Amino acid sequence: MFGVAPHSEITPSIQVVQRDISVLQGLATRSEIAIHLLGERSSPTINLQLWLPISASNPVPLFLGCNFFGNHATLEDPNIPISTSWMRDSDRPGHVINNRATQASRGSEASRWQIREVIERGYALATYYYGDIEPDHPEGWQTGIRGALLEPGEKSPANNHWGAIAAWAWGLSRSLDYLETEQRVDAKRVAVMGHSRLGKAALWAGARDQRFAMVISNNSGAGGAALARHLAGESIADLNRAFPNWFSGNFHKYNKREGELPFDMHQLLALIAPRSLYIASASADLWADPEGEYLSVLAAEPAFALYGKKIGYHLREGEHDVTAYDWKKFLEFADQNL
Numbered sequence: 001m002f003g004v005a006p007h008s009e010i011t012p013s014i015q016v017v018q019r020d021i022s023v024l025q026g027l028a029t030r031s032e033i034a035i036h037l038l039g040e041r042s043s044p045t046i047n048l049q050l051w052l053p054i055s056a057s058n059p060v061p062l063f064l065g066c067n068f069f070g071n072h073a074t075l076e077d078p079n080i081p082i083s084t085s086w087m088r089d090s091d092r093p094g095h096v097i098n099n100r101a102t103q104a105s106r107g108s109e110a111s112r113w114q115i116r117e118v119i120e121r122g123y124a125l126a127t128y129y130y131g132d133i134e135p136d137h138p139e140g141w142q143t144g145i146r147g148a149l150l151e152p153g154e155k156s157p158a159n160n161h162w163g164a165i166a167a168w169a170w171g172l173s174r175s176l177d178y179l180e181t182e183q184r185v186d187a188k189r190v191a192v193m194g195h196s197r198l199g200k201a202a203l204w205a206g207a208r209d210q211r212f213a214m215v216i217s218n219n220s221g222a223g224g225a226a227l228a229r230h231l232a233g234e235s236i237a238d239l240n241r242a243f244p245n246w247f248s249g250n251f252h253k254y255n256k257r258e259g260e261l262p263f264d265m266h267q268l269l270a271l272i273a274p275r276s277l278y279i280a281s282a283s284a285d286l287w288a289d290p291e292g293e294y295l296s297v298l299a300a301e302p303a304f305a306l307y308g309k310k311i312g313y314h315l316r317e318g319e320h321d322v323t324a325y326d327w328k329k330f331l332e333f334a335d336q337n338l
Contacts, residue, residue, distance in 0.1 A: 001247055001248060001250075001251045002162060002163060002166040002169075002204050002248060002251075003160060003162035003163050003247065003248030003249075004160055004248075005166055005167075006149045006162075008149050010149075011038075011039050012035050012039060012174065012177070012178075013036045013041075014034070014035060015033070015034040015036065015041070016031070017033065017034050018032040021079065022054070023075075023077065024115070024116055024119060027053065027054060028051050028052060028053055028054055028115075029054060030050070030051050031050045032047060032048070032050075032080075033047075033048040033178060034047055035048060037145060037174060043148060044143075044144055044145045044148055045132060046133065046171055046175055047128055048127075048128045048175055049071040050124065050126045050179075050185075051125045053120075053122060053124065055122075056124075059184055060122060060123060060184065060185065060186055061122075061123055061186050061189035061191070061213075061334065061338045062123060062124040062125065062126055062179065062185050062187075062190050063124070063126070063190075063193055063216075063330075064125075064126045064175055064176065064191070064192050064193070065172075065192065065194050065195075065198065065202065066127065066130035066171070066194060067109055067112075067128065068109060068129075068130065068198070069083075069087060069095070069096070069109055070083030070087070070105065070129045071128065071129060072101065072106050073101070073106065073107065073108045073109040073110075074109055074110060074112075074127060075107055075113070075115055076107030076110060078106070082105075082106070083131075083132075084100070085129055085135070086099050086131055086137075086143075087101055088131075088136050092105070092108060095108055111323070112322040113125070113127065117328075118327070121331050124185055126175060128171070130198055133167050133168050134167045134168065137245065139245075141156070141164070145167050145170070146162060146164070160248055161249075163245060163246050163247040163248050163251075164243075164245045165197065165200050165201050165204060165223070165247060166204060166248075169201040169202070169204040169205035169208065170205075172192055172201065172202065172205040173205055173208070173209045173211075176190060176192075180211075187211070188211075188213060189213050189338045190212055191213065191214035191215070191330075191334055192214070192215055193216035193218065193330065194216070194217065194220070195218040195220075195322045196220065196221070196320065197220075199216075199218050199219060199220025199221075199224050199225070200217075200220050202217055203215060203217050203224055203225065203269070203272070206275070207268055207271040213337075214275060214276040214278070214333075214334065214337060214338055215272050215275065215276070215278070216277075216278045216280070216330055217278070217280065219281065219282055219285050219288045219320050220288070220293070221233060221234055221285070221292075221293070222236070222238070222239055223236075223239050224293075225268075225279050225281075225292075225293040225296050226288060226289040226293045227264050227265055227289075227293075227295050227296045228254075228264055229258050229259060229264055232286070232289045232292055233286055233287045234288070234289070235255075235256070236254050236257075236258055237255035237256050240255055265296050266295075266296040266297075266298075266299035269296060269303075270303035270304075273300075273306065273307060274304065274307035276309070276312070276333070276338070277300075277304070277311045278312035278329075278330060278333050279293055279311060279313050280313070280316070280330075281294060281315045281316075282316055282318050282319055282320060282321070283316065283317050284318055284319045287320070288320060297313050312329070312337075314326075
């Protein structure tokens with residue numbers, strides 16, 4: 001489904017773009033770290049934005065996740081560099097023009113990050129634009145990490161090779177590599193979270209990388225937390241038709257053949273045990289199949305019960321989004337489990 005990631009050894013180089021700028025009325029510092037994944041500045045680069053509570057005297061737990069429209073969209077702050085990466089169109093007029101972010105997009109995703117609340121609760125937060133790893137369009141692999149890591153002689157990803165979801169998940173692990181070098185972060189207490197397609201990436205990152213202590217999926221739906229066999233909302237055929245770059249070529253064989261899959265998504269959730277897992281659904285988000293997400297949680301629970309653990313879950317009213325209520329529940333769960 002997600003495809004096989006290459007085993008290429010990489011040696012990233014680190015460039016500090018901004019360091020410890022005091023923000024949020026002195027509650028936090030913000031740093032911008034460029035992780036040049038193949039060493040050279042021309043190679044695919046994660047522009048990691050790191051927020052740390054100033055009041056912390058010991059290394060702190062951290063939430064890590066990709067954002068949809070650039071670091072500058074996470075807070076209304078003129079000092080955050082605007083992303084120069086390719087971006088898909090925004091449903092907000094003027095925020096993305098000719099596939100590039102504009103000044104109008106500053107702070108446009110602030111409600112999805114609740115940075116002040118995270119900091120005040122004693123956590124750090126790190127995020128980067130998912131398109132830094134690979135632009136989200138069918139030919140994005142050509143300028144993203146998948147193209148850069150093709151084996152000699154390969155002209156395009158083979159049918160069993162990783163798709164964009166797996167590439168974005170790989171980037172979350174490379175971000176954790178850097179965070180392990182940050183003395184103010186407790187890298188053994190990192191929660192990886194994501195919304196929608198990035199919730200799918202967070203689940204795959206958590207399944208593959210056991211260093212993540214907690215995994216949070218928000219409205220990840222089909223190809224994420226929702227059971228494929230539930231046959232509600234978005235289907236495998238819908239996914240592969242609209243987003244042919246997300247999964248391996250082999251996954252396309254199961255369009256309209258969910259019953260023939262040799263697995264279902266509760267088994268993806270089960271791979272995260274015995275670490276902590278939280279699944280969030282929304283009642284009006286029918287395309288993401290909230291019932292299918294809940295049934296997947298129920299089916300995965302025995303794996304966690306082996307270790308005396310329970311999966312965190314909530315169903316809130318409303319549509320496809322990350323809200324202050326979602327973050328309230330994530331933070332409560334983290335307080336108990338991180």
